[in-house]
Amino acid sequence: MSEKKRELRILIVDDDRELVDSIEDHFTTAGFQVLRAATGAVALELIRRVRLDCVVLDVGLPDQNGFDLCAQMRADSAIPIVFLSCYTEEEHRVQGLTLGGDDYVCKPFSMKELELRVRARIRPRGDQRPAAVLKYGPLVIDAGRRIVSFDGEIGDFARIEFDILAFLAQYPSRVFSYEQIYDGIWQEPMGRSRHNLQARVASMRQKLTQLCGGRNYISTVRRKGYVFTPQE
Numbered sequence: 001m002s003e004k005k006r007e008l009r010i011l012i013v014d015d016d017r018e019l020v021d022s023i024e025d026h027f028t029t030a031g032f033q034v035l036r037a038a039t040g041a042v043a044l045e046l047i048r049r050v051r052l053d054c055v056v057l058d059v060g061l062p063d064q065n066g067f068d069l070c071a072q073m074r075a076d077s078a079i080p081i082v083f084l085s086c087y088t089e090e091e092h093r094v095q096g097l098t099l100g101g102d103d104y105v106c107k108p109f110s111m112k113e114l115e116l117r118v119r120a121r122i123r124p125r126g127d128q129r130p131a132a133v134l135k136y137g138p139l140v141i142d143a144g145r146r147i148v149s150f151d152g153e154i155g156d157f158a159r160i161e162f163d164i165l166a167f168l169a170q171y172p173s174r175v176f177s178y179e180q181i182y183d184g185i186w187q188e189p190m191g192r193s194r195h196n197l198q199a200r201v202a203s204m205r206q207k208l209t210q211l212c213g214g215r216n217y218i219s220t221v222r223r224k225g226y227v228f229t230p231q232e
Helices: 017-029 040-049 066-074 090-098 109-121 159-170 178-186 195-211
Strands: 011-012 033-037 054-058 081-085 105-106 132-135 138-141 147-150 220-221 223-227
Touching: 011 017, 011 040, 017 033, 017 109, 033 040, 040 054, 040 066, 054 066, 054 109, 066 081, 066 090, 081 090, 081 109, 090 105, 105 109, 132 159, 138 159, 147 195, 159 178, 159 195, 159 223, 178 195, 178 223, 195 220
Parallel strands: 011 033, 011 054, 054 081, 081 105
Antiparallel strands: 132 138, 138 147, 220 223
């Protein structure tokens, strides 16, 4: 028997109660589970302890700027973020996306448009990831067949090790912390799984280095995390 598909869960961060009521009504009808936060402090608490698929974030919050909150969220989370704002100027859109936002929706907007944008930004997990082939010189990471090869030689990676490598390789030269790696793959709080993830990252790096004849594609950035760097 197939496993029942999990209900998508989004967090709406906005202090406009009437607007949030409308968003919640629409997304609930569309099959989402909706959580709400009127302040940045409440939003951060929810993000740290609740498994989320996407955050819809207003730029103007009563306790802090939405852009600043986005930067805080990006310190330990890779959850997709869709900005809501009455600011239509290009500089505001650029600022939001530069800080790590995935999309920017200007008010007023249609609920259907917002829903479509949220759905487009929610990243599938595990085996539901879209098939793709990442090529970096002789290194090939085939997400569809879940195969890693170097000059035609296929490596032996455990499922979680492959997921970690594929995630990092999708964003070359971008540094990810343990929390962001975990969240990017499973989109849930890390909890007590940090030690296990550390061991998996170490094992993946060792196998990759051996497969690639000593080439180091994964580097440690002190006090920040890991980065995938394409080799010439």
